[in-house]
Amino acid sequence: MADTIAAISSAPGEAGIGIVKISGPACKDIMKKLMVSFPETIEPRHAYLSRVSRDASSPDSEIIDEALFIYMQAPNSYTGEDVLEIQAHGSNVALKSILQAVLDSGIEDVRMAEPGEFTKLAFLNGKMDLSQAEAVIDIINAKSDLSLSIAESQSAGRLGDTIRDIRDTLLDILAEMAVNIDYPEEDEDEIGGDGFFSDDDDNGIVGQLRWVLSDVQTLMETASIGRIAREGIRVVIAGKPNAGKSSLMNALLGEGRVIVTDVPGTTRDTVEESVSINGVPIVLVDTAGLRTTDDKVEKIGIERTEKAMASADLIILVLDGSQDLDDKDDTVLGYIEKMNSEHLLVVINKDDLGRSVSEEEVRAKLPQATIVRTSLIEKGVPEAVKLVSNAVRDMYDLGSINAKEMNIITNERHMRMLRNAEMNLDEAISMIQSGEPLEVAELSVHYAYDSLGKIIGEEVGEEVLNTVFSKFCLGK
Ligand SMILES: Nc1nc2c(ncn2[C@@H]2O[C@H](COP(=O)(O)OP(=O)(O)OP(=O)(O)O)[C@@H](O)[C@H]2O)c(=O)[nH]1
Numbered sequence: 001m002a003d004t005i006a007a008i009s010s011a012p013g014e015a016g017i018g019i020v021k022i023s024g025p026a027c028k029d030i031m032k033k034l035m036v037s038f039p040e041t042i043e044p045r046h047a048y049l050s051r052v053s054r055d056a057s058s059p060d061s062e063i064i065d066e067a068l069f070i071y072m073q074a075p076n077s078y079t080g081e082d083v084l085e086i087q088a089h090g091s092n093v094a095l096k097s098i099l100q101a102v103l104d105s106g107i108e109d110v111r112m113a114e115p116g117e118f119t120k121l122a123f124l125n126g127k128m129d130l131s132q133a134e135a136v137i138d139i140i141n142a143k144s145d146l147s148l149s150i151a152e153s154q155s156a157g158r159l160g161d162t163i164r165d166i167r168d169t170l171l172d173i174l175a176e177m178a179v180n181i182d183y184p185e186e187d188e189d190e191i192g193g194d195g196f197f198s199d200d201d202d203n204g205i206v207g208q209l210r211w212v213l214s215d216v217q218t219l220m221e222t223a224s225i226g227r228i229a230r231e232g233i234r235v236v237i238a239g240k241p242n243a244g245k246s247s248l249m250n251a252l253l254g255e256g257r258v259i260v261t262d263v264p265g266t267t268r269d270t271v272e273e274s275v276s277i278n279g280v281p282i283v284l285v286d287t288a289g290l291r292t293t294d295d296k297v298e299k300i301g302i303e304r305t306e307k308a309m310a311s312a313d314l315i316i317l318v319l320d321g322s323q324d325l326d327d328k329d330d331t332v333l334g335y336i337e338k339m340n341s342e343h344l345l346v347v348i349n350k351d352d353l354g355r356s357v358s359e360e361e362v363r364a365k366l367p368q369a370t371i372v373r374t375s376l377i378e379k380g381v382p383e384a385v386k387l388v389s390n391a392v393r394d395m396y397d398l399g400s401i402n403a404k405e406m407n408i409i410t411n412e413r414h415m416r417m418l419r420n421a422e423m424n425l426d427e428a429i430s431m432i433q434s435g436e437p438l439e440v441a442e443l444s445v446h447y448a449y450d451s452l453g454k455i456i457g458e459e460v461g462e463e464v465l466n467t468v469f470s471k472f473c474l475g476k
């Protein structure tokens, strides 16, 4: 008989409630063993309240807690097996004791679950495809509304459906290719003559493969948004010493994370923090003010600033608008011009102290930049958040993305498989065009079909499954 697996599914720590989850054929036996008030009949998906004992059949057995028992009958459960959820008080001690009571129940083949094993069972029992199982981890790990929406859509099966559609088309193409391999002389009558191999006929094999290729590439193009959802937009705050960089960083984080003083050169190292601003994940990097210096520590800090700027998705240049631009500003502007960054926001700060820097002179030096004027002291947090969220919205056009209604590739494994498919489809197309035997091209189309299948978990080996499910936490 299959094993019955058990784990604490809620997060460690104290909480209102906590859940011990069990999957496998022994669920009902475990209920009988633990429930002091064992109901006469157990209806699936009904909640039964009972005190929990290590051995309900023995009146002297210790009572651990009081809990709700919910039984879900195979195949109508998360794993596809019988599942039992014991919802107890969220005390580490109580939950561990309940889990231990389950493991010590003496019922055969009951053991601790491995990390991700519930979801692995769900996949193996056909409850979800592999891309859906991977989305479960993404939902658990989601750090922003954007990543959650993407994961939600993938978990609902949207990506899987798209991949299955593309594969169905490839199967049709493979069938047509097979006919032509078996009966090449019947080409003209069966398929419509030259059209079959022709380039410019959308209905020919090449045309059809091109359609599939473009579907694959459309998916691949979404990976840049996927990267933003996964890693966040890297926003690097740069500028000369004392301009107000750390003040901006703190305003965006909503806390006094970085030291702010009126001493130029306060920040000497890059400081990195993740935030979600209006649902968009952002990695903020505060930097050491750029200037020429003989100070050893500050020099290293400045080298790091340059590196950080090179890796930025968006650079925010902070200027002290109350003083004329000087050679220190010119040093920074020089760096930025060299970077040639297309995503650039210039914040002319310290507006409360007067206006010595004009927007025109900044625009003359950095024509591509979005330029705004503010006082972080006077307008503080709301202004800072507005500046950055507007800049991000305009530069990345995330407003037009409806993550729930489209596929967005966030997963490196999926991307690899799409790249394989793209390469094989490309190959197949050029082979047919250069008149190579159809058998060879057919093989490439097969490879593309298999690569796409791996995204949804078809023909993946144990090794891939282990890698995927090792990323899960215990109890999921
Ligand atoms: N009046 C005024 N002062 C500001 C404004 N923004 C920041 N400051 C002050 O300017 C000083 C420098 O601010 P920081 O945020 O430490 O500047 P920084 O660019 O991080 O400086 P370094 O870390 O030295 O490179 C502090 O005393 C801030 O309080 C502003 O809008 N108006």
Ligand SMILES: [Mg+2]
Residues within 6 Å of the ligand: 245, 246, 247, 259, 260, 266, 267, 287, 289
């Ligand atoms: Mg600073």
